[in-house]
Structures are given as structure tokens and as C-alpha cells.
Amino acid sequence: MSSNIWARVLPAFAVGFALYYAPAYSFTGGNASFSWPLFTYFPSVGDYGELRWLLVPGSDTLGPPMWWYGWIFAATFVGLVFALIAALLPAKATEKLWASLVWIVPIGAFIFLANWERAWFGL
């Protein structure tokens, strides 16, 4: 494997991860129609908590849900798909593009997330 393939695969992973993670955080809710997290963790259940596949809202018996781990695993999967696609695309045509997208997309994701989170600050 040449070093060039890493120049596309590694940035593509970061891009895919950010592109999934930002909307996953923003659009996940108890009533969401799409399960953005791969699983839900309930830390209050038993001694070590309980994992349930896909999006499960919190309840009086299960306690508060944690979707963060589930978003990370789902975004990792999407990042790997992006990496695979990047590996298959021609190097010459795409290497420079990935080198730019690897920082532009995360900054865009940060702005998107920060805008979404304004509500916490009453803005």
C-alpha cells in the first residue's frame, strides 16, 4: 500500500465521521424517526448500566439515556465507508481535495453544532 492511499483514506475517515456526527447529535431525540446512535447506554440500570441497540428514549425505569457512545460508533462506521470510497477513487484527482476537506468539514461541523447548541445558553 503506497503512502498516497493514506493521504486520502485518513482524511476521508475524519470527513465521514464529522459529516455524520454533527447531524446525529443535532437531530437525535426521544421521538426521532431515524436512529442516529448505533446503541443507547443507560448508566443507571444495575451496577454497570445497560446497552440497547439503536435509539431508545429514557424512561422512569431505565433512567437517562446516553447516546454519545452510540453516535461515535455509528460515525466511525460512516467514516470507514468514506475511507473505503476514498481508497477506490483516483489518487491524482482527489488527494488535494481530501487535504482541504479534512479541516474544512470539521470546522463546518463545529459551527453547525455550536449554532445548534445556542439554545443551552438562551441565545
Next chain:
Amino acid sequence: MITFFLILHGVCALFLIGAVSHQALGVFWPRRPGQTDFIANARGIRPQVYVGPIIILFVITFVLGASLYPIYRVYVRPPLEDLRLTYGIGLFEIKENFAAIVLAMLPAYWYFWKKTSEYPTTRAALTAIVAVTVWYNFIAGHILNNLRGFG
């Protein structure tokens, strides 16, 4: 034990903030020949030397933070909601989100620093993103701990 891990999380973050600050200074404000004062010495480093320690420290700090997260979710966040200190929750939400996205960027960050001399703009941008994220997370973590720590 939880308090021990929280302190360890903070100590690792402290080392990490030192490393990213040195690297960012070395990239964006390098020492010029002849400058010998304290600040210039802080800037006069080889930024690529910090890549490995930054990645290792970020991952350790992240894993510690991720393992403490359930305690936050069960014992810290509900009182913040009850007290309507939602800005504290917001600070934490931004922290967790930025950390996750930067974690996924670390392999590319490593590649552009260690495996190629091309793309200096990408290298600088990734350095800036990592530095800003670490600084934000450090400050947000401190504020949150002041609002309501685990103890």
C-alpha cells in the same frame, strides 16, 4: 476512585494543553534568529516532535473522560437541569462533540505531520483545530467542575 480518575483526567489535560500550546506557537509564531527571551524559547521548538505525545495524551484524556461520562450524566447533569444552569450543560455538550470530532481527525493529523511534507496549510489548520479544541475543553471542564464536581 471516581475523584481520582477525574483528577487524572485533569492532569492529562494539563500536559496536553502544554503540548498543543507549544506546537501551535511553533507553527504560528516561530522564534526568529537571535530571540532568546522566555517567550521566544517557548516558541522555539520543533512542532513535529509534539505530534506523538499530543495524540497519546488526547486519547488517554478522551478515554478517561468517556469513562467518567456516565457519572456526569447521572449525578451532575440532573442537578444542573434542576437549578436551570443550562449553560453548564451547553458547555459540556460542546466539549463532548468537539472532542469526538477531533478524535476522528487524529489519524489524519498524524499523517500530515509525520508522513508528508506537502500540504502545510492542512497541517497548520489541523494544529489550530486541535489546539482550540483542547483549550476550550480544558476551560469548559474547569467551569463545569466549579459548577458541580463529583464530590
